[in-house]
Amino acid sequence: MSTAATLDALCFVICTPMPSPLDWDFARQRSELLELMRTLCYREGDFKLSSGQLSSYYIDSKKATLHPLGALLAGSLLYQRLPEGAAAIGGLTLGADPIVTAVAVVSALRHPRGGVGAFIVRKEIKKHGSQQWIEGPSLAAGTPVVIVDDVVTTGASGLQAVEKAEEAGLKVVKILALVDRHQGGGALYAGRGYPFEALFSIEEFRSR
Ligand SMILES: O=P(O)(O)OC[C@H]1O[C@H](OP(=O)(O)OP(=O)(O)O)[C@H](O)[C@@H]1O
Numbered sequence: 469m470s471t472a473a474t475l476d477a478l479c480f481v482i483c484t485p486m487p488s489p490l491d492w493d494f495a496r497q498r499s500e501l502l503e504l505m506r507t508l509c510y511r512e513g514d515f516k517l518s519s520g521q522l523s524s525y526y527i528d529s530k531k532a533t534l535h536p537l538g539a540l541l542a543g544s545l546l547y548q549r550l551p552e553g554a555a556a557i558g559g560l561t562l563g564a565d566p567i568v569t570a571v572a573v574v575s576a577l578r579h580p581r582g583g584v585g586a587f588i589v590r591k592e593i594k595k596h597g598s599q600q601w602i603e604g605p606s607l608a609a610g611t612p613v614v615i616v617d618d619v620v621t622t623g624a625s626g627l628q629a630v631e632k633a634e635e636a637g638l639k640v641v642k643i644l645a646l647v648d649r650h651q652g653g654g655a656l657y658a659g660r661g662y663p664f665e666a667l668f669s670i671e672e673f674r675s676r
Pocket residue numbers: 517518519560561562563564617618619620621622623624625626653
């Protein structure tokens with residue numbers, strides 16, 4: 469190969485931007501996040517769940533949602549599942565915290581002058597300072613918002629976030645989750661009239 473051709477080839481390698489995971493299509497992002505979560509988050513053993521139920525398996529989602537690629541993929545995938553017009557995404561601390569942040573960051577990369585805001589619902593009211601239930605940018609009454617949870621079991625946590633958002637005057641238009649354990653949460657949300665969608669079902673973790 470001539471020197472010029474070698475230089476051309478080198479320049480091509482150096483100058484060609486690395487494809488970002490944000491450029492992967494939805495199916496690729498989903499399968500990469502699933503693989504990451506299967507590896508980092510899924511565990512078997514004896515676990516007590518937040519509902520008090522016992523379980524022989526557990527999804528420790530923060531191992532993925534606080535992972536650099538995991539956060540990016542969760543943010544991008546959930547951003548793509550926001551309904552038209554949703555202005556913000558929020559959820560109950562702590563599982564939702566990294567997720568809502570990731571969605572807001574991805575939305576800013578896609579729409580630098582717009583994007584969706586993030587908010588966090590406390591498990592108990594802050595007892596000093598602002599003394600509020602919800603943290604994040606102020607949202608006007610009637611703002612359409614999405615509630616997100618990392619894992620849905622009974623759905624009680626998601627519903628707690630919905631109730632606090634509605635008490636603040638927000639309009640909950642959808643509930644999203646990373647993983648649905650199929651233990652009643654989806655039915656609870658459907659019964660209350662909230663559209664619900666999870667990126668993954670627990671069977672995708674347990675069928676190995
Ligand atoms: O559908 P549910 O029956 O409500 O269960 C799912 C909830 O349980 C977990 O939260 P957890 O209370 O363990 O707290 P954390 O997010 O603060 O770790 C998880 O993050 C969900 O929010």
